[in-house]
Amino acid sequence: MSTEIDVEQEYVSMLYARLDGLRADADRRLAQALAEKSSSTTAMTERDAETAHHSAALAQYSSVENGLCFGRLDFTDAGPRYIGRIGLYDERGDYEPLLMDWRAPAARPFYLATAANPEGVRRRRHIRTSRRRVTGVDDEVLDLATGKDVHDGVTGEAALLSALNATRTGRMSDIVETIQAEQDDIIRSGLTGVLVVQGGPGTGKTAVALHRAAYLLYTHREKLSRRGVLVIGPNQTFLKYIGQVLPSLGETGVLLQTVGELYPGVRATRAEHPRAALIKGRLDVIDALKRAVRDRQVVPEEPVVLIFEREELVLDGPTVRAAADRARRSRKPHNEARPIFAAEVVAALARQEADRLGAEFLEEGDLADIRRELADDDDVQEAIERLWPQLTPRHLLADLYTSAERLAVAFPDLTDDERALLLRAPGDGWSPADAPLLDEAAELLGVDDRLARARRAAEERDARDYAQGVLDILQMQDDADPDILTAYDLIDAHRLAQRTEEEDHRTAAERAAADRSWTFGHVIVDEAQELSAMAWRVLMRRCPSRSLTLVGDVAQTGDLAGSTRWEDILGPYVEDRWRLTELTVNYRTPAEIAEFATEVLAELGTSLAPPAPVRETGVLPWAQRTTSLAETAAQLAKEEATAPGTVAVLVPESLVDEVGAAVKSAVPDAAVGEHPELESKVAVLTVREAKGLEFDSVLLVEPAAVVAASPRGLNDLYVALTRATQRLGVVHAEELPPALRAMAARA
Numbered sequence: 093m094s095t096e097i098d099v100e101q102e103y104v105s106m107l108y109a110r111l112d113g114l115r116a117d118a119d120r121r122l123a124q125a126l127a128e129k130s131s132s133t134t135a136m137t138e139r140d141a142e143t144a145h146h147s148a149a150l151a152q153y154s155s156v157e158n159g160l161c162f163g164r165l166d167f168t169d170a171g172p173r174y175i176g177r178i179g180l181y182d183e184r185g186d187y188e189p190l191l192m193d194w195r196a197p198a199a200r201p202f203y204l205a206t207a208a209n210p211e212g213v214r215r216r217r218h219i220r221t222s223r224r225r226v227t228g229v230d231d232e233v234l235d236l237a238t239g240k241d242v243h244d245g246v247t248g249e250a251a252l253l254s255a256l257n258a259t260r261t262g263r264m265s266d267i268v269e270t271i272q273a274e275q276d277d278i279i280r281s282g283l284t285g286v287l288v289v290q291g292g293p294g295t296g297k298t299a300v301a302l303h304r305a306a307y308l309l310y311t312h313r314e315k316l317s318r319r320g321v322l323v324i325g326p327n328q329t330f331l332k333y334i335g336q337v338l339p340s341l342g343e344t345g346v347l348l349q350t351v352g353e354l355y356p357g358v359r360a361t362r363a364e365h366p367r368a369a370l371i372k373g374r375l376d377v378i379d380a381l382k383r384a385v386r387d388r389q390v391v392p393e394e395p396v397v398l399i400f401e402r403e404e405l406v407l408d409g410p411t412v413r414a415a416a417d418r419a420r421r422s423r424k425p426h427n428e429a430r431p432i433f434a435a436e437v438v439a440a441l442a443r444q445e446a447d448r449l450g451a452e453f454l455e456e457g458d459l460a461d462i463r464r465e466l467a468d469d470d471d472v473q474e475a476i477e478r479l480w481p482q483l484t485p486r487h488l489l490a491d492l493y494t495s496a497e498r499l500a501v502a503f504p505d506l507t508d509d510e511r512a513l514l515l516r517a518p519g520d521g522w523s524p525a526d527a528p529l530l531d532e533a534a535e536l537l538g539v540d541d542r543l544a545r546a547r548r549a550a551e552e553r554d555a556r557d558y559a560q561g562v563l564d565i566l567q568m569q570d571d572a573d574p575d576i577l578t579a580y581d582l583i584d585a586h587r588l589a590q591r592t593e594e595e596d597h598r599t600a601a602e603r604a605a606a607d608r609s610w611t612f613g614h615v616i617v618d619e620a621q622e623l624s625a626m627a628w629r630v631l632m633r634r635c636p637s638r639s640l641t642l643v644g645d646v647a648q649t650g651d652l653a654g655s656t657r658w659e660d661i662l663g664p665y666v667e668d669r670w671r672l673t674e675l676t677v678n679y680r681t682p683a684e685i686a687e688f689a690t691e692v693l694a695e696l697g698t699s700l701a702p703p704a705p706v707r708e709t710g711v712l713p714w715a716q717r718t719t720s721l722a723e724t725a726a727q728l729a730k731e732e733a734t735a736p737g738t739v740a741v742l743v744p745e746s747l748v749d750e751v752g753a754a755v756k757s758a759v760p761d762a763a764v765g766e767h768p769e770l771e772s773k774v775a776v777l778t779v780r781e782a783k784g785l786e787f788d789s790v791l792l793v794e795p796a797a798v799v800a801a802s803p804r805g806l807n808d809l810y811v812a813l814t815r816a817t818q819r820l821g822v823v824h825a826e827e828l829p830p831a832l833r834a835m836a837a838r839a
């Protein structure tokens with residue numbers, strides 16, 4: 093007798109056969125396209141496009157290999173509908189859907205139907221698979237009369253709990269099989285406007301943000317694949333943690349970046365004092381940058397003497413000031429106003445030279461000659477460069493940060509101590525807070541695109557030469573029959589080169605990463621509460637359409653430059669035209685641990701409600717007092733590592749080296765230091781580094797020091813307490829913070 097599993101196995105096997113067929117087909121077409129000898133440039137670009145298309149299809153088919161089909165809906169009046177990671181159609185007959193993409197409207201009842209509101213669904217089935225084998229099914233009968241109702245608003249309870257209880261791997265996985273109704277609403281919310289998703293720790297904000305990216309790309313493919321989707325995360329470790337989710341949903345074209353990467357060509361990761369980041373994150377830094385630019389527009393105290401045609405010409409203060417005023421009145425950015433300044437200076441020098449020669453004997457043409465010669469003169473150019481230098485954003489900021497005098501001019505309102513925080517040695521590298529400033533500087537300076545223009549001109553020349561070569565060959569071939577219209581007759585080398593150039597086969601994400609002026613179709617910001625006002629300014633420049641999703645928790649704000657009110661972030665850009673949605677269920681932290689986090693939340697005095705934990709484990713968190721913090725933490729980490737799953741040792745910044753070294757000697761393959769490898773069994777991290785991450789077991793070291801380390805220390809403690817999916821232990825030498833006093837002492 094065939095069981096339900098056998099029935100589903102048969103169907104699932106058929107789906108995999110179809111997937112294999114599609115894969116073989118794409119493989120064959122790709123090989124064909126690659127083997128094709130292109131006889132013309134047009135054919136070549138077509139071939140490139142085809143190659144890119146088939147490669148992308150192949151990548152997608154491979155990425156959905158695991159868990160291809162995970163659900164089935166049976167309707168009261170219709171046959172079954174299978175739900176999976178992508179849509180598959182029957183190639184024969186009338187292209188009947190064999191598998192419904194989870195993002196299609198027809199798949200929605202899988203996530204929304206409840207016994208109270210079944211949407212025509214009689215039964216929802218979760219299909220569990222391991223590779224291509226069906227290992228089990230979980231059914232829910234959505235019929236109030238005969239079936240059970242959903243539990244606490246949770247759908248697919250068995251599948252959900254099994255996902256939540258699974259041991260963690262150090263890589264986030266997708267939740268496509270068990271998306272909950274409140275999450276589904278957000279994921280499928282419209283593309284336009286600003287959507288804010290506020291939710292406590294573990295409510296699935298990151299998961300929702302990524303599934304939303306996949307949904308938007310599916311639903312608005314045409315628009316978004318051209319302009320691209322940008323996802324901003326707090327740091328590289330986090331981006332690596334979430335990096336697999338979108339590919340597992342078949343989407344590879346989304347650009348994941350940190351704020352430190354927003355300025356193309358710079359990867360800003362240098363650590364700096366939080367107060368320095370705070371200063372750089374405030375909007376009044378724009379005025380400081382303006383002053384820094386103006387400081388480079390020099391009016392000499394002593395007249396500058398130039399030798400031209402063996403005679404002296406003099407540039408005095410008033411002449412330079414008049415030229416500078418004229419340039420500034422143009423309201424152009426510094427580099428773009430420079431030619432105006434240079435022309436004024438040259439004109440003033442030309443007048444001097446004309447007076448010397450006897451102006452009455454000179455004609456306008458002679459004057460123009462003098463101006464041209466002066467403009468070409470090395471000494472004159474050098475003087476102009478000294479008085480109004482051509483500046484790149486990097487030079488401007490590097491010169492500023494390495495000079496106490498320049499800092500004093502740019503930041504007159506800061507104290508000496510504050511300015512000292514900004515001072516750095518030459519070649520010290522950029523911090524994440526510098527990236528928005530580099531971008532702002534680029535706005536103030538205007539593009540110095542000489543290099544880019546020269547490169548583009550060279551490329552164009554190459555392309556033209558290449559096109560000419562192609563046309564010559566074609567013409568040679570076509571010489572045989574003069575009556576046939578040749579490519580040469582239709583197009584010249586220049587146009588052919590242009591056409592080749594227009595076809596840029598990089599993905600939108602790749603092009604966007606390299607282009608400061610790129611604007612995205614949609615921007616998603618995770619841990620959005622942490623971004624500074626300056627970071628928002630750059631992001632808003634990158635997203636003039638204001639099609640944005642902000643995901644975060646204003647109770648977890650740790651960065652001093654971050655925000656604790658959504659209206660403060662958005663007010664300057666969209667006033668009150670933004671939609672607030674909330675996530676209320678905690679999928680990560682078991683009730684036993686969440687209880688302590690709730691205490692901290694109350695102490696924080698916010699009006700935010702704690703998210704409701706969806707499960708209990710029966711395991712109580714514990715605390716152990718010790719006089720040797722590092723050794724005890726290391727010993728306990730070693731013990732914890734014998735249980736299944738991952739272990740994080742979370743430490744205040746001040747103890748990271750000491751505890752890291754002790755843990756490393758007790759557990760040699762533990763990950764410590766910057767950018768720890770999260771797939772390691774044990775990792776030592778500061779609380780800040782652990783933001784957004786989760787582990788099966790968490791050992792928190794010296795919570796009192798976490799609280800004391802920053803004005804937002806209590807927020808940091810809240811983050812630390814909410815990282816565990818199973819177990820939490822606290823190791824401390826000092827008194828516990830009040831919210832943790834009730835924690836049981838370790839037996």
Ligand SMILES: Nc1ncnc2c1ncn2[C@@H]1O[C@H](COP(=O)(O)OP(=O)(O)OP(=O)(O)O)[C@@H](O)[C@H]1O
Pocket residue numbers: 252255256265266267270271272275291292293294295296297298299300645648679680783784785786814
């Ligand atoms: N519907 C769901 N089905 C299965 N797992 C889920 C679901 N929603 C959330 N989770 C899981 O809960 C955990 C927490 O999710 P996530 O990291 O997205 O939360 P968060 O709100 O971003 O947390 P934080 O504020 O701490 O960054 C993850 O393991 C995620 O996979």
